[in-house]
Amino acid sequence: MTRKINIALAGNPNSGKSTLFNQLTGLHQKISNYPGTTVDVHTGVRTWKEQYEMHITDLPGFYSLYPKSEDERVAVHEMMNNAFERKFDVIIYVADASNLRRSLMLFSQIVDLKEPVILALNMTDLAANLGIQVDTRKLEEVLGVPVVEIVARKGKGIDALLDKIVQQPREPSFTFHPSSFYQNSVALKIGEISGVKKVYTNILMAHNAAFFPTFNEGILQIIQEEQVDLIALQSNDSLHRFKVIDELLAFCVKRTTKEANADFSNKLDKLLTHRVWGYLIFLIVFFLIFQAIFSIAAYPMDWVEGAFNKLIALLENALPDNLAASFLLDGLLPGIQGVVVFVPQIAILFGLLTILEDSGYMARVSFIMDKLLRKFGLNGKSVVPLIGGMACAVGSIMAARTIENRKERLLTILVTPLMSCSARLPVYILLIGMIAEPKRILGIFNIQGLMLFGMYLLGVFSSLLVAFIASYFVKSDKKNYFIMEMPVYRSIVWKNVLSNMWNKSKVFVLSAGKIIVIVSVILWMMGSFAPGNAFSTIEARYEHTDMTSDEKVSAIASEKLEASYLGILGKSIEPVIRPLGYDWKIGIGLISSLAAREVFVGTMNTIYSISDDDNTIGLREKMQKDIHPITGKPIYSPLVALSLLLFYAFALQCVSTIAIVKKETGGWTWPVIQLVLLTGLAYFSSLVVYQVFK
Amino acid sequence: MLLADIENGIWCKIESIADQDVFLKLLDMGCIPGEEVSIIYRAPLGDPIALKVSGYTLSVRLDEARKIEVKKV
CATH class of the missing domain: 3.40.50.300 (P-loop containing nucleotide triphosphate hydrolases)
Structure with missing residues (x-):
């Protein structure tokens, strides 16, 4: 026994x-x-x-x-x-x-x-x-x-x-x-x-x-x-x-006095907190982390996507063409995929963070960044969530835990989603392509590239600005000090790294994962049902056309989406988003972005009945040819694209982020405040830009 | 003298700590009246500062160092 x-x-x-x-x-x-x-x-x-x-x-x-x-x-x-x-x-x-x-x-x-x-x-x-x-x-x-x-x-x-x-x-x-x-x-x-x-x-x-x-x-x-x-x-x-x-x-x-070890530690401290070398090393280290989350994570993310696509294709052939199958193939599985696809980024981010934390480097980063970030109501330790936010806000918000001060932690969580995450990238690329030609200025700089860089800068500045303003409204802890042990430098324990990668991924899947799947399923339901017999009418109409079957399928999909509850919702919010220059089609795109921002591109593909999902250029051409039925002008003028670009830069359109903020703050108060604040900011800035330059 | 006004590398003895919250936190950290302390380096913008105290390195902001009354040894 x-x-x-x-x-x-x-x-x-x-x-x-x-x-x-x-x-x-x-x-x-x-x-x-x-x-x-x-x-x-x-x-x-x-x-x-x-x-x-x-x-x-x-x-x-x-x-x-x-x-x-x-x-x-x-x-x-x-x-x-x-x-x-x-x-x-x-x-x-x-x-x-x-x-x-x-x-x-x-x-x-x-x-x-x-x-x-x-x-x-x-x-x-x-x-x-x-x-x-x-x-x-x-x-x-x-x-x-x-x-x-x-x-x-x-x-x-x-x-x-x-x-x-x-x-x-x-x-x-x-x-x-x-x-x-x-x-x-x-x-x-x-x-x-x-x-x-x-x-x-x-x-x-x-x-x-x-x-x-x-x-x-x-x-x-x-x-x-x-x-x-x-x-x-x-x-x-x-x-x-x-x-x-x-x-x-x-x-x-x-x-017995043997100070050799302490001496080494002191020398390293002086280097890592040096006014030039300290910041340079910091920039290099975080650039590498950013690269790792961005590019190394792309491989496992591709595998996840590939595996799910294969699974869905396999089931598509095996299952009958009915509602239950559609629920599984278009609602549930993509929802689960939407959760799993985040795991590589979270695992890599936390693997690297554990290395930085365990080695003792993170305390030095907080040390050199504290004064700078304190001016905005943040803390030296806010660096990690903010930079991680350029890859994905979800894991980064989990990383804000190391900030002991409640106010500084809340502010960090509040503004991290403003950093340009990787899910925005496909949207930015699509929209920037509508605003500027891929020309070069000064011989070397690509205008589109500069604009994209500008969007990242916008993310950084807006997050600092919002933190600065919000710091006047968030109640402070009574105890407002920054007293931190500077741990000695140590080698990495790989067991710690692995267990943290595993644990954080698990926490994410189990907590935020649920909400993401539920929202994906709801969006699927809204997109696959329509009032009355709207769907069968559409199908009947296409029965005797001489289109190729591919054309027919995408045309039907497009019309069905318009007739569905999602389409109806998109149309019903049109009055609200019209002042920003958007029509109901963009409305559908905005709503479906809730599952993940990059879904916007996929939804637009369906609306403009593009069968090839990766065909951004084709989509852009079709969108640019779309003429407004009343004004007779193109719907997607560069100004509308710019307004939409700003909307995507600021709005909190990410259910995963909302779910993780709820988990990390222990209630719905903060996610709701954040949603209202950031989406309000998005709406307001898009409105101003569109109305002023119209 | 206040710890915030002391130059790097000078050893001082802590006399008193004015702020109650800071005092209680420093108490836990072994940075207490009677203890010897020295600033070993500063962040590039002069704030926070790193202290050698009780055999380890502790970082505090200048705001906190202004609450710590010290005497040179």
């Missing part, structure tokens, strides 16, 4: 906690949303010696039991809640041995919770290089806590750690908090209502009353009665801890 052991991994950010988690669980992981929050909690299973089944929870990284962000609150809640419902049999505390003083701060607090804990001293190789030698035996004796030396990135010490877990450690004997806490009247009174015999847990309950709905009111009352200064209590506690830790370190740690 196997024994089940529940384990929590706790530690500071950058302590190597997640690396240890990946070493322990491999890809046997699950990510779940912590109830009521947007915080991800990773869980995984590891069997050991065929007798033990270890259920491991990787908590978000945190710095203390006095939480300051949503991530920290989740971790602290899990730690403290163990006094009430024993969810974890053992806590593994991962400490960075090369940065012991700070790492032991949180550890000292967890020790005082008097829950069974093991101290995993990570990065002992790095510590040895820095001349830091920890006497683990002594440390173990003093604390009454098992101590294991590990090097998580190399998988060293893992077995020893697992053995210690199996031995089920007892509650720590050492106490770090000030002895005055034993007589603290608040702790005593809270102890009476909570029934917890642990002094420090009761003290912390005064700070984190909101975690415990059952005791919340009682705790608040006690705080008021005792007129306790919580801030003083906290600083008294923490300052005392550092004193004890310093004594402990003097007793258990030997230092």
Whole structure:
């Protein structure tokens, strides 16, 4: 029979906690949303010696039991809640041995919770290089806590750690908090209502009353009665801890000064944050990332498309020509394809981001970009979502998680869809072709190319501008500081990279994927049904024409689309979009773009009955020949194309983005604000341009 | 003196931290009164700054460094 052991991994950010988690669980992981929050909690299973089944929870990284962000609150809640419902049999505390003083701060607090804990001293190789030698035996004796030396990135010490877990450690004997806490009247009174015999847990309950709905009111009352200064209590506690830790370190740690490693790190820092080289390296690195998402992802995306096309073609021959088959072939499968096709971009983006994050480079990028972006209400860490947004906003918005400050994170999420994503490219190419001839100016620059570049610049400037304006309206956190650890440089752990690629893709498919499929199916339904017998009338009309069968099929498709509910909707929004210079055909295109912006081109193909989907030039010619029935002028004048170009630059026409914003902000408020704001901006700017230059 | 006004590479001792939120955050990070600190480099636009404190590197904005009262050692 196997024994089940529940384990929590706790530690500071950058302590190597997640690396240890990946070493322990491999890809046997699950990510779940912590109830009521947007915080991800990773869980995984590891069997050991065929007798033990270890259920491991990787908590978000945190710095203390006095939480300051949503991530920290989740971790602290899990730690403290163990006094009430024993969810974890053992806590593994991962400490960075090369940065012991700070790492032991949180550890000292967890020790005082008097829950069974093991101290995993990570990065002992790095510590040895820095001349830091920890006497683990002594440390173990003093604390009454098992101590294991590990090097998580190399998988060293893992077995020893697992053995210690199996031995089920007892509650720590050492106490770090000030002895005055034993007589603290608040702790005593809270102890009476909570029934917890642990002094420090009761003290912390005064700070984190909101975690415990059952005791919340009682705790608040006690705080008021005792007129306790919580801030003083906290600083008294923490300052005392550092004193004890310093004594402990003097007793258990030997230092020989070897600064060679630190020297290298400093030199690299000076290069990467240099006023010229720093920005140059940044530009090169992000240019390469952009290229990777853009061009490397194109291959797997083509495979996905190819595989789906083959599958659909195969089924088309096998299935009867009825509604159920059409639902599968034209609605459901393309919807699923629309989800899967994003996966390569998301996987590559997160693979590269993990590399940048784990190596320590990302902190330097935030460092050099912070001042620049702060002017627009953003944050040094907004760089990643913004640049990633040039490939695809969906993964990039997921990447905004690293921004701790709520306001800066929301603003980043708000403006990321303004960056020119790759789905806009086919639309831009079609429209730019209607505005300008492919001529060269100054002998080298292609006008169309310049315009396309201009659209990317427009994306950058508009996102900064919108962030700047919106920053006056978004409520700020009380705590508005940017205090960030600069982690030391480290080599890449490929297991971390792969598991992050896998996990983020999974999260995307499971959360945003659903909404994308549903919307695709709805659009299919609207396009394939028409009121009354409109469809059969069209078919009957074409029965006795002498067109070739290809011509006939595309002509019928075109007329059917016009008669369908989608066509009716396109016509009914015509009054709204007419001031922008659009007709109902563009209206249909705009609505169907909701599934993905590039669908506009495909829809236009159907409307103008072009059978070859990739025939942009043919489509452009047909569109340009289209004459307005009333004015007798071409519908797609360069001005209309320009107005449409602006609409596509700003409007939030992407269901995937809306779905992921809902997931990342934990509700419908922000996606709705974003939809209204960006689409309003699109409408307004197209309106102004069209009306002014008409 | 304020930490924001100190030149790079000069070691100082932290005397006090004026802002409560900043103080509590720095408390967790081991950047506390009595601790020695030195600015090791600055971002190209002069802000934020990187500090050596408690054996590691911490980045703070000048806004925060203006809240930190220090004395040269």
